Amino acid sequence: MNLNLNPLTFQPGKFPSLSLPPRSSNVSIASTITSASEEIKNTKKTSSSPRKVQVTHSMPPHKIEIFKSMENWVEENVLIHLKPVEKCWQPQDFLPDPASDGFHERVKELQERAKGTPDDYFVVLVGHMITEEALPTYQTQINITDGIRDETGASPSSWATWTRAWTAEENRHGDLLNKYLYLSGRVDMKQIEKTIQYLIGAGMDAQNDNSPYLGCIYTSFQERATFISHGSTARLANQHGDKSLAQICGIIASDEKRHETAYTKIVEKLFEIDPNGTVLAFEDRMRKKITMPGLLMYDGCDENLFEHFSAVAQRLGVYTAKDYVDVLEFFVERWNVEKLTGLSSEGRKAQDYVCGLAQRLRKLEERAQEKAKQAPTIPFSWILDREVRL
Amino acid sequence: MAAVSATSVTFGSSLKLLKSSQITGKASSLKMVTVGWTKSGFPSLRTSRFRVSCSAKPETVQKVCEIVKKQLALPAESELTPESKFAALGADSLDTVEIVMSLEEEFGISVEEESSQNITTVQEAADLIEKLVQKNSEA
Numbered sequence: 001m002n003l004n005l006n007p008l009t010f011q012p013g014k015f016p017s018l019s020l021p022p023r024s025s026n027v028s029i030a031s032t033i034t035s036a037s038e039e040i041k042n043t044k045k046t047s048s049s050p051r052k053v054q055v056t057h058s059m060p061p062h063k064i065e066i067f068k069s070m071e072n073w074v075e076e077n078v079l080i081h082l083k084p085v086e087k088c089w090q091p092q093d094f095l096p097d098p099a100s101d102g103f104h105e106r107v108k109e110l111q112e113r114a115k116g117t118p119d120d121y122f123v124v125l126v127g128h129m130i131t132e133e134a135l136p137t138y139q140t141q142i143n144i145t146d147g148i149r150d151e152t153g154a155s156p157s158s159w160a161t162w163t164r165a166w167t168a169e170e171n172r173h174g175d176l177l178n179k180y181l182y183l184s185g186r187v188d189m190k191q192i193e194k195t196i197q198y199l200i201g202a203g204m205d206a207q208n209d210n211s212p213y214l215g216c217i218y219t220s221f222q223e224r225a226t227f228i229s230h231g232s233t234a235r236l237a238n239q240h241g242d243k244s245l246a247q248i249c250g251i252i253a254s255d256e257k258r259h260e261t262a263y264t265k266i267v268e269k270l271f272e273i274d275p276n277g278t279v280l281a282f283e284d285r286m287r288k289k290i291t292m293p294g295l296l297m298y299d300g301c302d303e304n305l306f307e308h309f310s311a312v313a314q315r316l317g318v319y320t321a322k323d324y325v326d327v328l329e330f331f332v333e334r335w336n337v338e339k340l341t342g343l344s345s346e347g348r349k350a351q352d353y354v355c356g357l358a359q360r361l362r363k364l365e366e367r368a369q370e371k372a373k374q375a376p377t378i379p380f381s382w383i384l385d386r387e388v389r390l
Numbered sequence: 391m392a393a394v395s396a397t398s399v400t401f402g403s404s405l406k407l408l409k410s411s412q413i414t415g416k417a418s419s420l421k422m423v424t425v426g427w428t429k430s431g432f433p434s435l436r437t438s439r440f441r442v443s444c445s446a447k448p449e450t451v452q453k454v455c456e457i458v459k460k461q462l463a464l465p466a467e468s469e470l471t472p473e474s475k476f477a478a479l480g481a482d483s484l485d486t487v488e489i490v491m492s493l494e495e496e497f498g499i500s501v502e503e504e505s506s507q508n509i510t511t512v513q514e515a516a517d518l519i520e521k522l523v524q525k526n527s528e529a
Contacts, residue, residue, distance in 0.1 A: 367491060
């Protein structure tokens with residue numbers, strides 16, 4: 001491995017890896033994945049602390065050739081999952097039209113419906129919106145990845161074409177949710193906007209170490225997770241009787257599904273081209289745990305904001321520890337990890353680890369459920385300090 | 391609390407004493423000290439890194455070692471000492487949680503999340519187990 005430890009940073013501890021909602025029913029899983037909540041507090045307070053290890057360029061340089069050679073394949077197999085702009089939905093399609101006569105009526109109706117939607121749901125929706133709005137961080141993450149980065153900002157490479165178009169599609173998600181929340185009248189927009197500013201300012205080290213192997217496995221996982229999350233908020237909105245909101249969440253979820261398909265295909269191809277390298281990356285990725293992009297969110301008052309938001313998402317069944325394990329299991333199956341052959345002994349160990357992981361996590365999760373205690377209610381500045389149960 | 395520093399000095403020497411008793415397996419002196427400590431309700435014991443090292447029975451330490459070896463798939467002959475750190479033996483955070491879970495099952499105890507985060511060595515695990523087992527029997 002070609003490790004270039006950034007000379008400016010160093011630290012024995014790892015950047016927090018948080019994937020599972022930590023509290024209430026996930027005591028054990030929480031402690032495994034995140035005694036990180038302690039780490040988070042420390043890293044947030046000292047964001048330019050010299051004590052963090054950030055690993056860079058972990059992929060051996062000769063492997064960049066693999067990605068160059070995949071250009072045509074990407075054009076024919078991945079870009080097809082993008083939608084032509086003319087055929088794309090836009091946020092305006094799902095919101096009252098200010099240029100129309102009935103605009104104020106529509107807004108009133110929207111606000112009436114929103115009144116029937118509970119605070120805990122709004123906490124989760126806001127968390128999703130803030131995460132989507134931190135898009136600059138995600139485009140950055142992709143563009144610092146070896147082998148697939150956009151070298152000029154308008155590179156004609158298939159990889160770069162994908163990344164820009166993906167970013168453009170994702171951009172609509174934050175816009176749509178932002179406008180909806182703004183119109184809803186149920187939230188404190190300034191606090192939310194502040195949180196977004198903090199989050200983009202904080203960035204995120206997803207620990208993909210500039211490796212496209214790690215990066216594409218990570219994004220596959222993420223897209224599936226966001227599909228689940230937005231799908232859940234759509235389902236809940238329907239339950240609360242807000243069909244328009246359900247449509248909003250649903251249309252976003254459908255984008256995520258297309259993206260998931262694209263990234264999953266890329267990793268499938270990597271398993272074909274370089275099974276050993278890819279399985280080792282999968283192991284590394286899972287050992288580090290899948291960190292959620294909104295990890296460093298902060299609203300100026302809650303030091304454990306992400307933890308609290310995640311706990312509510314867990315309790316509402318929007319994205320849970322069970323989902324995490326389901327997603328892992330899905331990919332192990334989808335990429336046929338059990339059937340890989342021609343692996344080195346390290347590769348076989350990685351294969352064993354990855355194939356056995358879901359079962360271990362399920363056991364932890366069951367245990368955590370047994371031990372689940374009733375969680376406290378806490379205020380969220382996003383909803384004007386109204387309280388919600390974690 | 392001027393007494394604290396004085397007591398710590400005493401601790402130091404008692405600790406040494408007890409450590410040697412541990413080696414010779416003089417269970418009785420071990421017991422005495424355990425009882426003494428809980429009676430005094432010495433507050434710092436709860437949170438401090440103060441090794442209640444002397445209170446864990448050798449059998450407990452042995453059992454912990456077995457469980458750790460199994461979890462980390464270490465060869466049976468591998469030498470584990472009470473001071474062995476899980477991380478140094480190759481345990482990641484998932485392994486540690488699973489070790490704690492196995493210990494809960496083995497000893498019929500329930501470990502709080504906050505406590506489990508403080509378990510980094512065989513000795514710390516054994517100590518916590520003894521403490522919880524005792525609490526169970528007192529309950």
